Amino acid sequence: MLTRCPITVFGEVLFDSFPDGTEVLGGAPFNVAWHLQGFGLAPCFISRVGTDRRGEAIRSAMTSWGLETAFLQTDPSSPTGRVAVTFEDDEPHYEIVPGSAYDVIQSEGFSQLPASGLLYHGTLALRHSASASALAALKARHAGKIFLDVNLRSPWWSPESVLPLVDDADHVKLNAAELALLTSDVLAEANGASLVASMDRFARRHHLETLILTRGALGALVWRDGESVSVGPAACTHVVDTVGAGDGFAAAFLLGLCQQWPLVESLEHARDFAGALVSRRGATIDDLSVYEQFLTSWSSS
Numbered sequence: 001m002l003t004r005c006p007i008t009v010f011g012e013v014l015f016d017s018f019p020d021g022t023e024v025l026g027g028a029p030f031n032v033a034w035h036l037q038g039f040g041l042a043p044c045f046i047s048r049v050g051t052d053r054r055g056e057a058i059r060s061a062m063t064s065w066g067l068e069t070a071f072l073q074t075d076p077s078s079p080t081g082r083v084a085v086t087f088e089d090d091e092p093h094y095e096i097v098p099g100s101a102y103d104v105i106q107s108e109g110f111s112q113l114p115a116s117g118l119l120y121h122g123t124l125a126l127r128h129s130a131s132a133s134a135l136a137a138l139k140a141r142h143a144g145k146i147f148l149d150v151n152l153r154s155p156w157w158s159p160e161s162v163l164p165l166v167d168d169a170d171h172v173k174l175n176a177a178e179l180a181l182l183t184s185d186v187l188a189e190a191n192g193a194s195l196v197a198s199m200d201r202f203a204r205r206h207h208l209e210t211l212i213l214t215r216g217a218l219g220a221l222v223w224r225d226g227e228s229v230s231v232g233p234a235a236c237t238h239v240v241d242t243v244g245a246g247d248g249f250a251a252a253f254l255l256g257l258c259q260q261w262p263l264v265e266s267l268e269h270a271r272d273f274a275g276a277l278v279s280r281r282g283a284t285i286d287d288l289s290v291y292e293q294f295l296t297s298w299s300s301s
Contacts, residue, residue, distance in 0.1 A: 002295070005258040006117030006144070007043040009033040010135055011125040012102040013072075014081030015054050016094075023054075025061060025284070027081065027102070028122045028151055028247050034284045035251030035273075037067050038291035041258065044113055046138070047125075048073040048101040054080035055101070065286070071109060075101040096124070096153055103128035107137035118254060120147045123165065127156040139168060145209070145257075149250050150174035152181060166206045171257070173212040173250055199223045210263075212253060214246055214274075222267050231267050234275020244284065249274040252294075269298050 011029030018024075033045040045067060049055030051074055058080065062069050081100035086093050102125050119142050126132040139146065148169035150162065159182060166172055166182070174182070176195065183202055195213070203211040203223050211223040219232040252273040256266025273294060277285070285291070 002040055003259055004041065006114035007036055007041055007254060007258070008046065008113055008117070008119045008138070008142070009036070009043050010046045010105070010119065010121040010138060012081050012100075012122070013045075013047045013049065013058055014083055014100065014102065015057075016083045016085055018085050019087065025058065026083075026244065027124075028149060028244075028250075029120065029125070030058075031244050031247035031284055032120060032149070032251045032254070033067060034065060035248055035291075036254065037065055038285065038288060039251070039255050039295065040291075041255065042066075042068070043120075044068060044071055046071040046073075046105065046113075046134075048075050048078075048105045048131075049081075050075055050079040050101045052080055054082070071113070073101075073106060073108065075104060078104055094153075096156060098127075102131065104130040105134040106130070107134040110138055110141060113138070113141075114144075115141055116144045118145050118147055118257060120149065120250070120254060121165075122149045122151045123157055123162055124151055124153055126161065126165070145170040147171040147250070147254060147257075148173070149246075150178050150182075152178050163206075166208070169206075169208065171210040171212070172203075172206075172208055173214065173246075173253070175214050175216070175246070179213060196221065196223070196228045199228065200226065212267075214249055220249070220267055220271055222263060224263055229264050229267060231264070231271050234272055245274045245278045248277040269294075 009029050009032055012027040013030035014027045015023040016026055033043045036043040049058050059069055059072060078099060078101040081102045082097045084095040084097060121135055126135060146169045148165055199211050199213060200223060213221040217233050221228055221230045249270045252270040253266050256269060
């Protein structure tokens with residue numbers, strides 16, 4: 001049986017809008033909250049949507065999935081978040097539309113949130129001072145651990161804005177390219193020792209408890225207390241869609257933190273869940289049986 005622990009998720013919810021008119025619901029924090037709900041952890045999701053059809057669709061999807069909507073704010077003037085996807089020579093290009101509702105999240109109702117447990121947030125929603133201030137207010141009353149999921153999206157970030165977030169965090173997840181952008185270290189992908197040394201320096205500099213480095217087809221690395229653990233890629237996965245794989249990884253790792261699984265176990269389970277996601281279309285799964293199958297296999301391992 002799962003151990004319940006309070007988890008608060010803060011950040012963007014948006015739609016990816018494609019040239020053919022197709023729209024796909026997402027946003028890293030939203031995806032993480034969705035997976036945590038699938039695993040039965042009932043997270044509190046804090047974001048903001050507009051008074052438009054996209055906002056109504058998000059609220060409806062959350063309700064259908066069982067996600068609490070009490071902290072999904074509505075903005076009277078800003079539209080629901082959107083990413084415009086275009087293609088040039090079959091290569092996708094993303095325009096993260098500015099002036100979205102999730103940019104102006106307010107610190108309303110935070111006294112009703114759990115002050116303990118885990119607080120998860122990313123970096124994109126903090127591009128505007130309003131949401132950054134709301135997160136600061138949330139952190140000021142939070143007595144538990146903080147999990148930072150680094151998602152560097154140009155031009156919406158700078159080292160000056162992201163590194164203080166790292167300093168505030170206990171657990172940080174990023175990829176090798178993001179680690180390189182946030183440090184002056186030269187990372188040698190072919191040289192595992194150099195990569196681990198760079199992680200060690202970064203984690204100690206920012207006084208982290210855990211540093212998680214995702215490496216796509218190469219698997220993942222985790223640093224904790226001066227020691228590193230690595231896992232290879234998921235077994236023989238047919239890749240259909242890699243969008244949201246990192247969010248699935250983060251959700252499963254958060255589950256491991258709640259259940260106090262051994263580090264290598266959390267890492268393997270996160271890798272396997274992300275591997276299952278890339279074999280499917282879309283960043284989320286709307287079939288509870290998939291989550292139940294993973295939970296059953298993990299409880300018996």
